[in-house]
Amino acid sequence: MTENLFSFEQGPIRPPNEARSLLLRFTRNCPWNQCLFCPVYKNRKFSLRTVDEIKKDIQTARDMADDIKAVSWKLGFSGAINDQVISHILNISGHSQGYQSIAAWLYYGTGSCFLQDADNLVMKTRDLVEVLKYLREKFPEITRVTTYSRSRTVVRKSVDSLKQIREAGLDRIHIGLESGYDPVLKLIKKGVTSAQHIEAGQKVIQAGMELSEYIMPGLGGQEMWKEHAVETAMVLNRINPHFIRLRSLRVPKKVPLYEKVKDGTFTMQTDDMLADEILLFIETLEGITSTITSDHIMNLLEEVSGRLPEDKEKMLDVIRKYQELPESDRLIYRVGRLGGAYRSTDDLTRDPATYEKVKSLLQDIQAKEGIHGVEKFITDMVDRYV
Numbered sequence: 001m002t003e004n005l006f007s008f009e010q011g012p013i014r015p016p017n018e019a020r021s022l023l024l025r026f027t028r029n030c031p032w033n034q035c036l037f038c039p040v041y042k043n044r045k046f047s048l049r050t051v052d053e054i055k056k057d058i059q060t061a062r063d064m065a066d067d068i069k070a071v072s073w074k075l076g077f078s079g080a081i082n083d084q085v086i087s088h089i090l091n092i093s094g095h096s097q098g099y100q101s102i103a104a105w106l107y108y109g110t111g112s113c114f115l116q117d118a119d120n121l122v123m124k125t126r127d128l129v130e131v132l133k134y135l136r137e138k139f140p141e142i143t144r145v146t147t148y149s150r151s152r153t154v155v156r157k158s159v160d161s162l163k164q165i166r167e168a169g170l171d172r173i174h175i176g177l178e179s180g181y182d183p184v185l186k187l188i189k190k191g192v193t194s195a196q197h198i199e200a201g202q203k204v205i206q207a208g209m210e211l212s213e214y215i216m217p218g219l220g221g222q223e224m225w226k227e228h229a230v231e232t233a234m235v236l237n238r239i240n241p242h243f244i245r246l247r248s249l250r251v252p253k254k255v256p257l258y259e260k261v262k263d264g265t266f267t268m269q270t271d272d273m274l275a276d277e278i279l280l281f282i283e284t285l286e287g288i289t290s291t292i293t294s295d296h297i298m299n300l301l302e303e304v305s306g307r308l309p310e311d312k313e314k315m316l317d318v319i320r321k322y323q324e325l326p327e328s329d330r331l332i333y334r335v336g337r338l339g340g341a342y343r344s345t346d347d348l349t350r351d352p353a354t355y356e357k358v359k360s361l362l363q364d365i366q367a368k369e370g371i372h373g374v375e376k377f378i379t380d381m382v383d384r385y386v
Contacts, residue, residue: 008025013040013117016296022142023113024054026123027047028045028047029118030117031119031122031150032152037188037216048123051130054131062139064098068085072085086104112142113145114146114147115147119149122149122150122153125161130168132165145170151200154204159206163208166208170209171209174212174214175212179228180233184219184228187266188257197235201241202238210242212241213236215244218269221269225273226277233285234284241290242290243290244292244293245292245293246292247299248296248298250298252383271330275300276323283316292308297338301345302337322345325345328359331362332348333348335378341354342354
């Protein structure tokens with residue numbers, strides 16, 4: 001196979017937990033594309049892909065996977081995709097990005113597949129069912145298929161339609177809930193209400209699919225943070241999703257919400273304020289069995305992770321431990337966390353060398369530019385991840 005002459009489409013993003021998944025693009029960009037906090041699909045037109053286009057991409061991916069396994073056989077590894085096979089592939093010029101991504105997927109052996117872009121349930125049910133069945137036929141080794149969707153789209157599907165989609169092979173839906181407080185949803189132009197969030201979430205679960213809901217600490221700003229925290233938790237209490245994923249708000253200049261920050265109509269929460277907000281949010285979660293994850297570098301406290309209700313106090317203790325640190329240590333931790341050196345507040349004492357290095361860096365910045373210079377330094381670090 002002349003793999004360098006073949007390619008298949010892949011979109012710009014996927015959830016962090018899908019980093020080692022097979023990525024296939026079923027729709028292009030976002031059909032809503034108005035959320036003020038999102039930089040991803042701006043100035044890009046949404047379009048549906050035809051069933052034939054999607055099937056062609058699936059077949060191309062299959063051909064590439066078979067070709068990579070054939071390389072393994074030629075090298076004497078009986079089809080296994082190991083370090084030697086990957087090294088061989090990467091050292092040969094001409095391989096497309098798609099070919100390399102298939103090789104990486106086979107190497108990691110996750111068996112998972114993520115369907116891009118932002119809202120694949122906007123496809124007609126019969127079309128989505130057809131391509132899902134084709135995907136499962138061509139890739140019998142796939143163990144999990146997931147996708148993004150929007151609550152507003154899901155509520156337009158009947159439970160029966162969602163069950164058909166589940167039976168065709170879709171296992172999990174990721175939904176950006178962001179907030180359960182209607183004034184916040186209106187402010188950020190989410191295009192959905194808290195009631196629709198609840199209805200959509202309940203439908204997904206009733207259809208037998210796993211549900212992953214993303215919430216965004218900080219999205220209420222300093223003006224509505226308490227209502228945002230409490231009402232979001234109350235909505236999730238009504239849904240009981242399988243996963244609740246935290247994505248703290250960050251507002252670089254490239255996102256539309258920055259204009260509201262600039263004109264003073266939206267005031268960002270500080271990291272310390274976000275800790276208070278997340279504490280209140282978790283305290284308000286009651287009567288559900290969701291797994292909470294904080295699996296993104298933008299989140300200050302990665303250890304706020306566990307299953308409800310049994311891990312609730314453990315997660316609250318993680319936040320309280322950060323809050324009890326001296327102000328200077330909180331600052332050092334924030335920089336170390338965003339720089340990738342820290343994953344826990346315990347790392348402050350585990351690694352004295354890094355602690356002293358970060359402390360010295362902050363002292364230098366503060367001596368030259370004051371505390372505002374330190375905060376700007378932290379903001380610039382954060383913006384790299386948005």
